Amino acid sequence: MKKILIAGTIAFDEVTTPFGYSGKMPGGSAVYLALSASLFEARVGIISVAGYDFPRHFLESFKRRGIDISAVEISDRYKSFYWKGLYYENMNRRDTLVTRVNALAHFRPRIPEAFTSPDFLILGNLHPAVQLEILNALNGRPRLILLDTMNYWMETTPELLRKVIQKIDVLLVNEEEARLLTGRYAPVHAAAKILKTGPRYVIIKQGEYGSVMFSNEGVFYAPAYPLETVKDPTGAGDSFAGGFTGHLAEYDSFGWNEMKNAVVCGSNVASFTVEDFGTRSLEKLNRKLLRERVGEYVKMTAFPLQKKFIS
Amino acid sequence: MKKILIAGTIAFDEVTTPFGYSGKMPGGSAVYLALSASLFEARVGIISVAGYDFPRHFLESFKRRGIDISAVEISDRYKSFYWKGLYYENMNRRDTLVTRVNALAHFRPRIPEAFTSPDFLILGNLHPAVQLEILNALNGRPRLILLDTMNYWMETTPELLRKVIQKIDVLLVNEEEARLLTGRYAPVHAAAKILKTGPRYVIIKQGEYGSVMFSNEGVFYAPAYPLETVKDPTGAGDSFAGGFTGHLAEYDSFGWNEMKNAVVCGSNVASFTVEDFGTRSLEKLNRKLLRERVGEYVKMTAFPLQKKFIS
Numbered sequence: 001m002k003k004i005l006i007a008g009t010i011a012f013d014e015v016t017t018p019f020g021y022s023g024k025m026p027g028g029s030a031v032y033l034a035l036s037a038s039l040f041e042a043r044v045g046i047i048s049v050a051g052y053d054f055p056r057h058f059l060e061s062f063k064r065r066g067i068d069i070s071a072v073e074i075s076d077r078y079k080s081f082y083w084k085g086l087y088y089e090n091m092n093r094r095d096t097l098v099t100r101v102n103a104l105a106h107f108r109p110r111i112p113e114a115f116t117s118p119d120f121l122i123l124g125n126l127h128p129a130v131q132l133e134i135l136n137a138l139n140g141r142p143r144l145i146l147l148d149t150m151n152y153w154m155e156t157t158p159e160l161l162r163k164v165i166q167k168i169d170v171l172l173v174n175e176e177e178a179r180l181l182t183g184r185y186a187p188v189h190a191a192a193k194i195l196k197t198g199p200r201y202v203i204i205k206q207g208e209y210g211s212v213m214f215s216n217e218g219v220f221y222a223p224a225y226p227l228e229t230v231k232d233p234t235g236a237g238d239s240f241a242g243g244f245t246g247h248l249a250e251y252d253s254f255g256w257n258e259m260k261n262a263v264v265c266g267s268n269v270a271s272f273t274v275e276d277f278g279t280r281s282l283e284k285l286n287r288k289l290l291r292e293r294v295g296e297y298v299k300m301t302a303f304p305l306q307k308k309f310i311s
Numbered sequence: 312m313k314k315i316l317i318a319g320t321i322a323f324d325e326v327t328t329p330f331g332y333s334g335k336m337p338g339g340s341a342v343y344l345a346l347s348a349s350l351f352e353a354r355v356g357i358i359s360v361a362g363y364d365f366p367r368h369f370l371e372s373f374k375r376r377g378i379d380i381s382a383v384e385i386s387d388r389y390k391s392f393y394w395k396g397l398y399y400e401n402m403n404r405r406d407t408l409v410t411r412v413n414a415l416a417h418f419r420p421r422i423p424e425a426f427t428s429p430d431f432l433i434l435g436n437l438h439p440a441v442q443l444e445i446l447n448a449l450n451g452r453p454r455l456i457l458l459d460t461m462n463y464w465m466e467t468t469p470e471l472l473r474k475v476i477q478k479i480d481v482l483l484v485n486e487e488e489a490r491l492l493t494g495r496y497a498p499v500h501a502a503a504k505i506l507k508t509g510p511r512y513v514i515i516k517q518g519e520y521g522s523v524m525f526s527n528e529g530v531f532y533a534p535a536y537p538l539e540t541v542k543d544p545t546g547a548g549d550s551f552a553g554g555f556t557g558h559l560a561e562y563d564s565f566g567w568n569e570m571k572n573a574v575v576c577g578s579n580v581a582s583f584t585v586e587d588f589g590t591r592s593l594e595k596l597n598r599k600l601l602r603e604r605v606g607e608y609v610k611m612t613a614f615p616l617q618k619k620f621i622s
């Protein structure tokens with residue numbers, strides 16, 4: 001089995017959305033990434049730090065999913081990273097009400113022993129300096145490095161972030177971040193500019209509309225699964241990244257068709273995440289449910305036009 | 312060949328977008344609908360009115376495309392309907408600066424002689440009373456009636472509009488209009504509610520993101536062709552409707568697969584329209600260019616996941 005190493009936050013989130021209030025719930029990029037990736041045939045390990053206030057049983061449950069948490073630091077001095085946010089009716093927009101960095105401010109990443117040469121590396125949302133430190137600490141280069149970042153780092157540490165972007169294969173950003181990073185408005189133009197700076201693949205997330213992958217091999221458009229209820233978009237991007245990488249690890253191929261399939265898998269995993277607050281829905285997700293939804297998704301996106309129209 | 316009867320406006324549009332200023336250009340829903348539908352194997356006729364100021368050569372050019380303009384009224388007293396608008400960087404949003412109804416205020420629809428029993432009827436954006444008058448004036452019911460309407464009629468003549476919606480097969484609206492019409496936020500919910508009021512198909516337009524078709528047979532998601540340049544979104548919805556109906560008329564089938572193909576055709580025709588101001592790009596469009604773009608579109612949306620993942 002291929003190895004996926006994940007770096008990201010372990011945190012508490014507290015959100016209010018048009019559908020209600022979540023309360024203080026376990027979250028963080030490493031949590032969503034690992035839960036999603038562990039749905040696939042792959043070995044998953046985590047680099048992260050939790051505060052002394054983080055529920056032990058929550059992390060212990062990761063072991064039952066085969067997730068390696070041996071290198072996760074549990075701080076005995078600091079609380080966990082905490083984020084409080086507010087989503088509006090258009091869930092593509094959110095406001096941060098409170099951020100407390102806590103344990104994350106003192107974080108020095110440790111690589112799990114079994115993951116010093118991972119096949120896949122997912123750099124979840126973290127300080128670019130920490131991301132670089134992880135890249136330098138590995139033995140050799142992973143076959144595929146995926147980066148999820150956000151506007152905060154583009155604004156505060158653009159030079160360091162650029163160094164990280166030079167070293168990765170897949171960049172995952174939303175439309176606004178793609179614009180901020182490149183100064184180009186249209187996703188097509190922003191992606192073309194990013195593809196010249198290192199990554200071979202750029203995936204632009206469009207929230208409830210889906211996502212689009214750009215590369216020199218082509219463009220692939222994956223609409224989002226149309227949901228009856230989107231209760232809480234938190235973690236959608238990380239769930240996408242985990243499902244995307246999980247699929248590639250399971251099939252161990254980077255052909256263009258497999259990259260497309262990975263986008264579809266990531267998109268469908270994320271569609272579960274947003275159906276309930278925090279990790280609630282993702283924790284209940286299994287292969288059977290995912291397979292059923294992907295089946296529906298295929299029906300909703302396939303059309304036989306090519307056979308008659310294109311000759 | 313099947314007959315498509317189109318009712319809509321013949322107008323002057325004047326827009327400013329982030330890409331420039333159009334000047335005063337021929338436009339109107341009937342113009343975009345007819346130009347798009349005439350790309351397909353079908354007979355196309357128009358119900359509309361133009362003012363005395365509308366350029367004759369523009370309408371005459373429709374005859375060369377085989378479009379029946381024999382019932383188009385040319386007012387000798389009034390000017391053409393005129394709309395002036397402003398689009399913002401996010402082209403999904405626009406402001407109306409000036410509307411002058413002019414000739415349209417005095418319009419009594421006339422049915423072209425050869426189109427008293429059309430196979431397809433497209434009711435473009437017009438007063439619902441005029442749309443009802445057209446429906447009542449036809450011999451028998453067309454096999455498929457498509458309605459494009461807008462928030463203005465939902466707010467000013469909701470009862471009359473409801474009567475029209477009861478009589479149609481396909482409703483074409485954007486997300487905001489779907490919400491306004493139903494009071495439901497999620498497209499899935501809005502569509503479900505609309506499907507109980509008459510139409511068998513609801514197509515929700517999502518601008519640069521694409522469109523989604525709902526029916527009791529399923530849901531179909533068609534992302535928009537990712538364009539480098541969107542200069543002017545005016546007429547995109549009508550171009551979609553014309554291409555959609557044109558495809559159905561050409562293949563003369565209403566099976567779910569053909570409905571999906573029609574959405575793809577409509578979406579791709581509209582992708583040309585928005586690449587230049589007014590009807591400029593649409594006027595130059597031909598089957599070869601459309602076929603090439605649909606070919607690209609198929610590559611950008613097809614993925615082979617079903618073969619291995621779903622068993």
